[in-house]
Amino acid sequence: MISEIPCVDIRSGASSVSDPDIASALDQALATHGFCYIQGHDVDASRISQILEVNHTFHALSEEEKRELAVNRFHRGYIGKDESQTVTSSVKPATQPNQSESFMVMQPVSADHPRWGSAIFGPNQWPDTLIPEFRMTCLDYFNVMQTLAYGLTQRLGVALGLGPDAFTKWFTEPTLFLRLLRYPALSTSDHRDQFGSAPHTDHGFLTLVAQDATNGLEVQTSEGRWISVPPLDNAFVLNVADMLSVISGGRWASTPHRVVLNQRERYSVAFFFDPNFDAAIYPMLPADPPNREGLQVHYGEYLMERFDKNYLYRDA
Template identity: 25%
Template sequence: MVVLSKPAIEQFCVVKPSKPTTLLHAIPLIDLSKPDSKNLLLKACEEFGFFKVINHGVPIDFISKLESHAIKFFSLPLSEKERAGPPDPFGYGNKCIGPNGDVGWVEYLLLTTNPEFNYQKLASICGENPQTFRCAVNDYVSAVKNMACEILEVMAEGLKIQQRNVFSKLLKDEQSDSVFRVNHYPPCPELQELNGRNLIGFGAHTDPQIISVLRSNNTSGLQISLRDGNWISVPPDQNSFFINVGDSLQVMTNGRFKSVRHRVLANSLKSRVSMIYFGGPPLSEKIAPLPSLMEGEDSLYKEFTWFEYKKSAYKSKLADNRLGLFEKVAAS
């Protein structure tokens, strides 16, 4: 686990507690087995850019097996975990988030979803043949990717796009630049000395990809930002998945769907483990509003490739408005 000396906590960002809100219950809940899921999905993507799904079809065994591997790995001494790092970009990292000075009370594993990835570097995860961990990741990612594709196809139907797989085909492409991340937020007892303030585990940001699929253990910490700027806490649910609209999907829908700003706060007593699949397009894919959704409207964004946007996002800080560089400025 991340072990930090007491003075080091001052290096991390602290925030004031969010004001209580009556909107806690308002986070959209989508039952994927119900026929009304299409309309509910559209509304959630337009109003929140975020929703919870149940009856998702991902085997519980896949979830528990991968989480067990993750807990086992993050429980190792730091020296052993560092053998799986530094992230280049894949591998183990802690505290530092990206190359531009962002830090958080977090340690993580970042992995490609390419099944041919060499897991030898990550042998310390299992303390045995890394093939065991590779199989657990591949099973989980395959199931979650299928769910994400189903959701994207329901979105396309709801938007009345003739090509039902217009979004999902980008995740299914052999060159899809999707990644998988496992985050661990250790308990931070020193929080009790911060006079009610909260310690940032992962700073506020949007996800640059098309769609993100998040699952965590039963520990709170995730918050999303509402359109009015208020932050609300997302009640944990270890049996469900949470879906984020990404920046690329916002562009492809010409702003109709909104990528959600979110963050994670550290917990004083409990460890939080989250697993996130980031569904991305091939690097050469051109990202622009879909013509079928324009209906005579002007495009809000310049066309760019996923490689260009990814490169730009990598150079930015977490809190930056990454899409700002690619927005079209209205003529005065």
């Protein structure tokens, strides 16, 4: 299936993050769609295969085994089907819980961290006895994706005409999420308003998604149409999230997207590269509409507000 979403090969030009052709391609894609494919990255295909494989392995565990790793108050662990509902959607609030299940990993935090025990600053959970290779596979993927995301952040600064170091101040201690997702196959009892993931925007800076061979991800165009973002070999799907949209002055929209269910189950791995928890985000380009000119968003507060509203475990 051919997608309307452009593909940007970040190895196609000069090795510098300031390559003007790549910057132009990123700007055109993100100004039009808020999404693009990224090829020419340095993440080995074997690493992508391995993280998708442990994703399968984890979700093949029994419900009881997965529940032993139920998400903790630091947003780390297993989130089951029907345990999240997108009520903060900019499209329209979801009327049904999301049908996906997922396992959340965040950046490791040591117990002597000044924020330890608050907000998102706590321990990850690991199925070490059940899947011995799970922890190392996740952390290895985590590290290579962080390196890729740092490089892309520099390229995005260039694409906005701000320079490669424009965003550095917001990423001295970035907020990082790795989410291993499973979407069930469509059943005859599913309703039209049930989604693997209901229409939403991402709350952070940028998202990089590795997909298996099953379709399901869709993006809403500026005209309101939903278009497919099918899997592309050895490519990540990159999308603009809310904080990057603010920084760009609205030039790059944080585009609504969703995952629809189909006849086959679907697996994906999303890596979220977000600012420092304490970052105060503001437009670095003239804001559109102009009344956003003085906008400032405290990322950590914005994040926790969305967690509180969209995840049922926050009420426990």
